[in-house]
Amino acid sequence: MIDAIARPDRAASQTARISAPSEPPAMVSLARSLMGGQVAVHVVPGDAFDAHGHFAGPHAAADPDAVLDRIARWADRLTRFTATSELSRLNANARVEVAVGPTLAAVLDWGREAEVLTDGIVDVGLLDERIAAEGRPETAAHRAGSTPSRSLASRRWSLDRRARGAVVRRPAGLRFDLDGIAKGWIADRALTSLDGHAAAVVDADGDIAIRLGRGVEWTFGVADPHHTGHDLVELRLRRREGVTDRDEPSSRRAADRFGLATSGTSVHRWDRAGGHAHHLIDPRTGRSAVTDLVQATVLAGSARVAEALAKAAVIVGSEAAFALLDRAGVDGAILLTDRGRLLIHPATLRWLA
Secondary structure (H helix, E strand, O other): OEEEEOOOOOOOOOOOEEOOOOOOOOOEEEEEEEOOEEEEEEEEOOOOEOOOOOEOOOOHHHOHHHHHHHHHHHHHHHOOOOOOOHHHHHHHOOOOEEEEOHHHHHHHHHHHHHHHHOOOOOOOOOHHHHHHHHOOOOOHHHHOOOOOOOOOHHHOOEEEEOOOOEEEEOOOOOOOOOHHHHHHHHHHHHHHHHOOOOEEEEEEOOEEEEEEOOOOOEEEEEEOOOOOOOEEEEEEEOOOOOOOOOOOHHHOOEOOEEEEEEEEOOOOEEEEOOEEEEOOEEOOOOEEOOOOEEEEEEEEOOHHHHHHHHHHHHHHOHHHHHHHHHHHOOOEEEEEEOOOEEEEOHHHHHHEO
């Protein structure tokens, strides 16, 4: 572990800054407002583009504009902010067994894996706790002035996968909040559409899936949450040497793929009577996590793994976070404490710019 000091000032974004790759220099970028933030696709073209930046190669799915269309369709199914989404319909259904389609089933399946990966700290069955933290009058517990803190047994659920989709079995009243889990999954899934390019990045509102071709280096700045426009560190990523898919199955690691994600308490934060609340719910208490970390950035083998581990790191705090990150075999991590101390996981050193 390496210490440094970052001096707090004012809250800023957690979105990473993405620089153009050093070689080759050509890059095509498209962005849209999606999933409550900004979603961007960046590619180093492996095939021709037309004068408008649209892909002119043989696979239409590799067109960044078409990829953004697919992301929008996935997000429409997985959001909790529209009553017509598949997730909202599942949450509104009073039955304890509900059939869901393949996209929602896949994300829920990843939610179960993320729970195992993080020793139960990432829990997708905490929608009511999240709503209570936001101060929205949607739960009886909030109206009574308290935060729900249901037992682990009351949150247990299962997924019976079928040929198309799955059947969700859950306790009565259990509702799901996919949020970052869905963003990491979407970033990874969208990246697979871009394999025809020399390199590609999908930034799903800060959960970033990266594929690097040979000879391509790409620089990512880890945003300082207290100083808008400043970075805590810069990471210069390139293909791993001598790594295969079999080396780190739990982290989905391949030589050319990375995931970079940041989680923290400086955004999605609300003033409440008696203090502040934020969106990172500790499943052990049902309340916003009380922790010495204000931000964690994780570099791993996929965006979804990086997102889950970054979130878990902030919730458990710096001491337990390093043990969790070591077990997961991350490629790097940058943790910022509430005292302004920067803690850098040793695996990060090879990527520092």
